[in-house]
Amino acid sequence: MTNVLTPVSPAAHDDGATVDVASLGEVLLGRWAQVRLDARKLAGNPELHKIEGLSHTEHRERVFKQLGILVEQDGVHRAFPTRLGGSDDHGGNVAGFEELVIADPSLQIKGGVQWGLFGSAVMHLGNEEHQNKWLPGIMNLEIPGSFAMTEIGHGSDVASIATTATFDADTDEFVINTPFAAAWKEYLGNAAVHGVAAVVFAQLITKGVNHGVHAFYVDLRDPATMEFLPGIQGKDDNIKGGLNGIDNGRLAFDHVRVPRTNLLNRYGDVAADGSYSSPIASPGRRFFTMLGTLVQGRVSLNGAAVAASKVALKIAIQYATERRQFNAASDTEEVVLLDYQRHQRRLLPLLATTYAAAFAHEELLIKFDDVFSGKHDTDEDRQDLETLAAALKSMSTWHVLDTLQECREACGGAGFMVENRFTSLRADLDVYVTFEGDNTVLLQLVAKRLLADYSKEFRNLDIGILARFVVGQAADLTLNKTGLRQVAQFVADSGSAQKSAKALKDEDTQRQMLADRVQTMVAQVAAALKEAAKLPKDQGAAVFNDHQNELIEAARAHAELLQWEAFTDALNRVTDAGTKKVLTRLRDVFGLGLIEKHLDWYLMNGRISMQRARTLSPYINRVLAKLRPHALDLVDAFGYGPEHLRATIATGIERERQDEARDYYRKLRASSAGPIDEKVLIHKAKSASKV
């Protein structure tokens, strides 16, 4: 490949920067490497692949059968108790599960509904008797089930769901009821066709008291006829924007009676006399504890989003190194797309963010495993896990949509063909940004936590990547409070010798700038909201609302910092010097890209001088050009094979075509049999007339 625009050969080792693809691949595989490799082998099986163009009913049946294959191949039971045939391996379970997205996202999500939500609810919210009774059938798919939490009228606001479960002591039963249309359970996988049971979330009412949301095991259909049981109504959600291999639907319950013992009673129980008891006294804490057991959905969406981003970038970058367009630099040679600055600008920052998201996901997964294995399972650990999952899931699911879209556009018309994967993956992953918690709501949860930490005067949190932030924050606030920091930095920045953005490639400087932004934003919002807390609820709400946008942006800044920290930590796990050099540049693109994205904030808060700010974009452009020769290595390290990519344009077909075309023209020019260009004739005629 000739690199027309950059005279230096891309193969040349520029100051020792090279990528050891194999060892970088191992770093990316992380702690659950073997599980991932096994899962990828499974995901390479054509029987598990999405077939485009199926009707939604055909697709649903195919995916249901695929779940059976997963059961046969023993690919989905790692999280379940050893005594029931699982292996109590929570981190490994999610690591394996998320790789299924590359076979078919519908498969990943339908499996997630069956084992990750429905099965998990029985496992985490039920007692041993519940587990023994239902988990075997759930695991082997004899009991396909729904996770009936969301209602039409209440999506992310689970505490407000309206379905009731009222205890009737006379019959020792709960009466599950849907009081109005907005309380229909909605968007439930397995509800439209395959579900024979469900875990239904409802307000538990006994002895005239509402004890809040609890989970109940409810039979839905007669497995023999697949007819709904008496009192249960359903509606098919029909075709969706994607994930059409899943039979989403609605459910309503008209005074449906279930035995008292169908209450999944780990965190709240009702005795035969109707008296309520719970190991957690506070209704609020109880609610969050129950919901917290379901965090694994967010963790695995985060991982799936990262996996799909990797696949997309491998396809688009492969194509960009083969495809030629416009003879910008020579009369005979067209330029490879990735040699264009704009193309580097489009794809390489997304690659940097994907690396950041991948490393952050690994930390999340370890945290998740620590909590669910019981290794580190305090209330604080669980809260940290919740916050981390909310922050990272939001970032990565939006990121994958941006990535798929940019890749699709960067491949032009070819990107729009379904055979090249982008449009299909994008349609399926679209809903990831609003399900298992709407990203906008999740970021507000993160912001809430940041504020809580702030008001508690930075209690010492020991939670990996969060810790550093808080320590930094505590040290920093004094300076900010006096206003000294701003002024000092502004003066230093504009007056010092370090007037170019190059100084920003220093790791500590990047960390300090990103952390400073989070700290300052949180402090500013907190100051504005201080009084609001004292006002009557309606007035206080109005003040909060006036700062909602800032709150969300502060949470996003925090999430970005977490990703940056994870990327930086990962650099220490890279031993090969050449690889480390390349990866450090990629991290710089990520970090400097964040500063560039928020440059207005840095400028208007006096954190960077005008002069240095102006040099930032050109500096990033130069780093991108240095990364360009390594782009293919960096996507190859993701380790996906043709059985995972399944994209025509990633097969080398474009290079073959381009080579054939160039060969044709080369021969034509050599043979003198080719036509002369009219422009050349005109030019010759003009030259002749001048002589």
Add this chain to the structure above:
Amino acid sequence: MTNVLTPVSPAAHDDGATVDVASLGEVLLGRWAQVRLDARKLAGNPELHKIEGLSHTEHRERVFKQLGILVEQDGVHRAFPTRLGGSDDHGGNVAGFEELVIADPSLQIKGGVQWGLFGSAVMHLGNEEHQNKWLPGIMNLEIPGSFAMTEIGHGSDVASIATTATFDADTDEFVINTPFAAAWKEYLGNAAVHGVAAVVFAQLITKGVNHGVHAFYVDLRDPATMEFLPGIQGKDDNIKGGLNGIDNGRLAFDHVRVPRTNLLNRYGDVAADGSYSSPIASPGRRFFTMLGTLVQGRVSLNGAAVAASKVALKIAIQYATERRQFNAASDTEEVVLLDYQRHQRRLLPLLATTYAAAFAHEELLIKFDDVFSGKHDTDEDRQDLETLAAALKSMSTWHVLDTLQECREACGGAGFMVENRFTSLRADLDVYVTFEGDNTVLLQLVAKRLLADYSKEFRNLDIGILARFVVGQAADLTLNKTGLRQVAQFVADSGSAQKSAKALKDEDTQRQMLADRVQTMVAQVAAALKEAAKLPKDQGAAVFNDHQNELIEAARAHAELLQWEAFTDALNRVTDAGTKKVLTRLRDVFGLGLIEKHLDWYLMNGRISMQRARTLSPYINRVLAKLRPHALDLVDAFGYGPEHLRATIATGIERERQDEARDYYRKLRASSAGPIDEKVLIHKAKSASKV
């Protein structure tokens, strides 16, 4: 509707701001109001609506039949010559056509292929004989045809296509040939199934000279059997990311012979002896003139993107005024989504941009009609039209994707259901950003033009919204050159009494700031590129490449200014004072939003003080809150009825559900039969123990 977060009733006339929906609707309908209304009536016909879930083969047949309905209803012939049954109405034709997107984008685009590209090429590139021979059959759909320009190896770079048409004087024929795989014609509508003919673009070679790209009329299939004619090969593109009602495919030609007279010879002809002649001496100008006749594709994509944005915002904003979520401000009342600041931030700036894009489209359409009707049809007019179409098509097609996605997310899970339109429209419109010219390439054409104008020392262009820019530029450059402007403004800005962003609501200030940015960016890039033009081609190309990103950003800034100018001009067409007030605020949201988006630029170039910059976002938030009560009126003015919206969540169903739920709770509270909340009990117990 109770507005919980903002005490003021949304119906209250805040300082005279109201919207006269009917008269604003007329302003939006513009010059071709009646054509639009007729087209919308047609688009309301259920026979023309997209049916979700059809297989791509079923969808193709349905759309083909729909084209027949368009012919029957006389909806698609306005652009064709009066003598053949058309009405020579170019602007009206596009105005009507683009409304079809709301029935089914596949219908709009397949119609566009048949009449807008294939038919237009015969009309504009052929002579009267060609028109008389083929247009009647094209108009009545007896001759479904393809527009065979793009090749696999060359998308936006049409000048480099490799298909050849070599004249054979012995037989008086052209030999059309595909020399290699990359030269296959690709992504052609009507190629996979329905096309019996095509206009094929190829390098015209006669007497050993290549005269560049010309168009040839070529029969493809035997209409009786629908088999390909000898020498022609085809391949079905199969399923795409959207627009599956169109039978895209590939074509290759193996020395296919067509009569010499099949050359569409308006801009270049070959005599029987093989000698070439053209009314345009310069091959470059000839090429751009031929391609320029096809600008209407871009114009109508621009209009269709605007129409789809309007539909999406009407659906999402309707839902946002009905849907309630979280009881943020009261214990009993949940808040309507659009009362949340974040929700206003998500949807209302998109609404402002949609208005800007709509008004800019109207100006483009008028310009287009001026050129094609012959009213103002100089070379300069055509160049201006090209530039304007390239700039606006890029902005509006990206905008509609952003809008559809944000609307889909803002409606949560409901947004993902195909019955609510967003995902379906988004899938179909995705390709608009890369076809009829990849947006990234189009913006580079705009940038080229900006540079050309710059280097010719601002020759006086009289082209409506472009003119003001150039005049402003000439006046401004002297100041910039001396560096006086920056310093003066910076000092004035930070030192004056106008320290808040409120000063930016002044129209002239907005214009000056937006125009200044374009001018400065162009001047800066031009300065950097000055030397590059003198370097050898390869070195010069490298310098250009180093500034490609800046060039594209300059073009985008220019396009944004064009939209802002169009919006501002449109304010003068609004006579109702209350409406004008609201619309001026909406324009301010657009203008200030642009400044906010590029705030880093304004700061680092000393165009705005840090102090004022910090007040900008909060100020915009306040304007958004003022617009919120008028949001529904502003989308109602678009004039789309239920037959166009066809979205369940825009039918009022959500309000019914919410009302039913609130009624249920109200009765429960009144009856004292309802359960007591455990939290309330605990609170009471605590209070009691304190006594």
